[in-house]
Amino acid sequence: MNYLDAAMPEISAGVRDYVAACERECAQVFAALDEIENYNTQKVLLAFQRHRVALRHFAPTNGYGYDDIGRDTLDRLYADVFGAEDALVRPQIASGTHALALCLQGLTRPGGKLLAASGRPYDTLEQVIGISGEPGMGSLRDYGVEYDEVELTPDGHIDVAGVLDKLDEHTQLVTIQRSRGYAWRPCLSVDEIGEVARAIHARRPDVCVMVDNCYGEFTRLQEPTELGADVIAGSLIKNPGGGMAPTGGYIAGKRKYVELVSYRLTSPGIGREVGSYGASYRPFYQGLFMAPHVTMQAVKTSALAARVFGGLGYDVNPAYDAPREDIIQAIRFGDADKLIRFVQAIQLASPVDSEALPEPWDMPGYQDQVIMAAGTFVSGASIELSADSPIRPPYIAYMQGALTYAHGRLGIMCALERLGGISPSKA
Numbered sequence: 149m150n151y152l153d154a155a156m157p158e159i160s161a162g163v164r165d166y167v168a169a170c171e172r173e174c175a176q177v178f179a180a181l182d183e184i185e186n187y188n189t190q191k192v193l194l195a196f197q198r199h200r201v202a203l204r205h206f207a208p209t210n211g212y213g214y215d216d217i218g219r220d221t222l223d224r225l226y227a228d229v230f231g232a233e234d235a236l237v238r239p240q241i242a243s244g245t246h247a248l249a250l251c252l253q254g255l256t257r258p259g260g261k262l263l264a265a266s267g268r269p270y271d272t273l274e275q276v277i278g279i280s281g282e283p284g285m286g287s288l289r290d291y292g293v294e295y296d297e298v299e300l301t302p303d304g305h306i307d308v309a310g311v312l313d314k315l316d317e318h319t320q321l322v323t324i325q326r327s328r329g330y331a332w333r334p335c336l337s338v339d340e341i342g343e344v345a346r347a348i349h350a351r352r353p354d355v356c357v358m359v360d361n362c363y364g365e366f367t368r369l370q371e372p373t374e375l376g377a378d379v380i381a382g383s384l385i386k387n388p389g390g391g392m393a394p395t396g397g398y399i400a401g402k403r404k405y406v407e408l409v410s411y412r413l414t415s416p417g418i419g420r421e422v423g424s425y426g427a428s429y430r431p432f433y434q435g436l437f438m439a440p441h442v443t444m445q446a447v448k449t450s451a452l453a454a455r456v457f458g459g460l461g462y463d464v465n466p467a468y469d470a471p472r473e474d475i476i477q478a479i480r481f482g483d484a485d486k487l488i489r490f491v492q493a494i495q496l497a498s499p500v501d502s503e504a505l506p507e508p509w510d511m512p513g514y515q516d517q518v519i520m521a522a523g524t525f526v527s528g529a530s531i532e533l534s535a536d537s538p539i540r541p542p543y544i545a546y547m548q549g550a551l552t553y554a555h556g557r558l559g560i561m562c563a564l565e566r567l568g569g570i571s572p573s574k575a
C-alpha cells in the first residue's frame with residue numbers, strides 16, 4: 149500500500165489513471181481559474197498595503213473594545229476588497245445564517261416587505277423570515293414584515309419583469325442568492341445580479357438590494373457590491389476566511405445600510421463601536437490574504453469532480469467547463485445509498501476525524517434529514533473539503549471546498565473507490 153492511501157481505501161490503478169486523464173482535460177479550465185486567482189491576489193495585496201496592515205492589527209483586545217484597531221482595520225480592508233463603502237467583519241457573527249439574518253432584520257421595518265428575487269432562499273433563512281417554523285420565535289413575520297418571492301425562470305435566471313412587477317410601496321428589501329445552495333440550478337453571475345440591482349434601483353432607488361454572497365467570494369473578478377448590489381453578506385468559515393478564520397461572518401455595502409445592520413449586531417446607538425476579541429485577529433487577516441488562492445483550490449477540486457463524475461454518466465451541475473460563481477459541485481446520484489457512500493468517502497479522506505462515518509441526521513434549521521462530511525480543522529468549515537446533502541430524491545450530493553487541490557483530488561479518488569472503482573478499460 150502506498151503511504152498516501154493509508155487512511156483510505158487503497159486507490160486502484162484504474163481510478164488513478166482515470167482521474168489523471170480527467171485532470172489533463174481540465175488544463176484549460178484550470179488556466180482560466182489561475183488568471184482569476186492572480187487578479188484577486190493582487191487586489192487583496194494592494195488593499196493590505198493601502199491600509200498599512202501591521203503587526204499591531206493582530207493584537208487581541210478585551211472589554212468593550214473601543215477603538216479596537218484590529219477590528220476596525222479589518223472592516224476597512226473588507227470594504228476595500230469588496231468595492232464597498234463600509235463593512236462589518238466580526239468573530240461574534242456566528243455563521244453565514246447569522247450574518248444574513250442581521251441584514252434581513254436590520255434592513256426591514258414593521259409594515260414593510262421582503263422580496264426574494266431568486267426563489268426560495270437558503271433553508272436556514274426560512275425560519276428567520278417566517279416561511280416555516282413556529283410563530284413567536286421572532287421571525288420577520290412576527291414583526292409584521294411581509295414576504296414574497298419570485299421564482300427563477302426555467303433556465304435559472306432572475307425573472308426581472310416579475311421582480312419589478314412585485315415591487316410596491318411597502319417593499320424595503322430585495323434579496324438575491326448568488327450560489328446554488330441546495331438547489332439544482334446554476335449560480336447567478338455577478339453580472340446578472342448587477343443588472344437586476346440596477347433595474348430595481350431605476351424603479352425604486354430606496355429599495356435595498358442584498359445578496360447572499362456565501363460561497364461566491366473570489367470566484368470571479370468582481371463582487372456584487374462592485375456592480376450595483378447595496379449589501380452582501382457571508383461566512384468567514386467559507387471562502388473569505390481562506391481556511392484560517394476560526395469563526396465569524398461579514399457584511400459589506402453602502403454605509404447607511406451597514407450602519408443599520410450594526411445596530412442589530414450590537415444595539416441601536418452603539419452599533420459597531422463595541423466588540424472585543426480575546427484571541428489574535430491574525431487568522432482573519434491571513435485568511436483574507438489566502439482566500440483568492442484557497443478559493444481556487446476548491447473551485448479546481450469541484451471542476452475535477454464534475455469531469456470525473458460527469459465522465460461516468462452522472463448528471464453534474466455545473467459541467468466541468470461551465471463558468472463558476474461558487475465553490476459547490478452538485479452530483480446527482482439518484483440513489484440514497486450511492487449518495488451516502490459518496491459523502492462518507494469524503495469523510496474517510498479527511499485529515500481530521502477520518503474514521504467517524506457520517507450518518508443522516510435531523511439538523512437544526514433544515515427541513516429534511518441531512519448527511520454531512522466535514523473532517524475539518526475548523527468545525528463545519530465548508531471551505532475545507534466537505535460534502536453535505538439533504539436526504540431527498542433525486543439524491544444530489546453537494547461537495548465543496550479543499551484547502552489544497554491535491555487533497556480534493558484524493559477525496560475524489562476515495563469516492564470512486566467507495567462507489568466500486570473504475571475498470572481499467574474506462575481509464
Ligand SMILES: *Cc1c(COP(=O)(O)O)cnc(C)c1O
Pocket residue numbers: 243244245246248270272325326327328329360361362363383
Ligand atoms: C452556507 C450558506 C448559508 C448559511 O451559512 P451558515 O454558515 O451555514 O449558516 C446561506 N446561504 C448560502 C448560499 C450558503 O452557502
